[in-house]
Amino acid sequence: MTNIIDVKNVSKSFGHLKVINDCSIAVEEGSITGLIGPNGAGKSTLFNIIAGAFPADAGSIHFAGEDITHIPANQLFHKGLLRTFQIAHEFSHMSALENLMMVPGDQSGESLFNAWFKPGLVRSEELAVRQKALDVIDFLSLGHVKNELAGNLSGGQKKLLELGRTMMADPKVVLLDEIAAGVNRTLLQDLIANIQRLNKELGYTFLVIEHDMDMIAKLCNPVIVLAQGSVMVQGTIEEIQNNEEVVEAYFGTEAH
Structure with a gap:
C-alpha cells in the first residue's frame, strides 16, 4: 500500500509547552486509520498541523507525494485534504x-x-x-x-451534514475530529456506516481522532496511539487494547 500522508519528525511548541515532539505517522491510501490517546496527547494539534491550520516548528508533511509542510488550509482543500471539527461549523440560517x-x-x-x-x-x-x-x-x-x-438539526444530523460537506469537495483524505461527540447511538451507527461506504465505494481515506473506542474498533485499522506528543504504539485495535503501556497511559498505574 502507498502512504498518502507521511508526517516525519514533526514538532510543535506553544511558548514553552512542547505539544508535538518529533512525531512521525503514516496513513495508507484507502485506509481508515485511528488516532487515539489520552487528553493532552496532542491529537488535535497534530490534525491542525496536517490540515495546514498550524505551522510545524520542525519536520515535514507529505500528501500524495507532495511536500505540503508550509501549505495553508485553503490550498490543501483544493488538493483534496479536508477536515471536520469536534463542533460542527454549519451555516445555521x-x-x-x-x-x-x-x-x-x-x-x-x-x-x-x-x-x-x-x-x-x-x-x-x-x-x-x-x-x-x-x-x-x-x-x-x-x-x-x-x-x-x-x-x-440535531447534533448527529449536523455531523452527517459536516460529512456531506466534505463529499461536495470530492476529497482524497478526510480528517475526522471527534465526529461521534454529542451523537446519539442510532445516528452514530449511520455515521459509521456512511464512513465505511465512502471508504469502500468512493475510495476515501480517513484519519480519525476519536474517544469512542467502540467506534474505533468498528472502523479503524490500524490504530495509532499518541502520548505526550509522540507515537507510543501502532497496531490493530486488539493489540492496542491489550498493550499495558496504553492502559497505563489512559488510566494510570492503578489500572494494573
Missing part, C-alpha cells in the same frame, strides 16, 4: 441543502461579470451543484431535513 451547495469553490456565479453577461453558464453550474448536493443528501439519508435550517 441556511438549509441543509444550501449548506452543501456553498462548498464548491470558484463557482462562476461568484463573478459579477459572469452574473451579468454569462447567466446561462451560472445557471447551469448552479443546477449541477444542486444535483450533486441532492445526491449527497440521498447518500446520507438526510432527505427529510434537506430544507430544514441547519441550526435546527
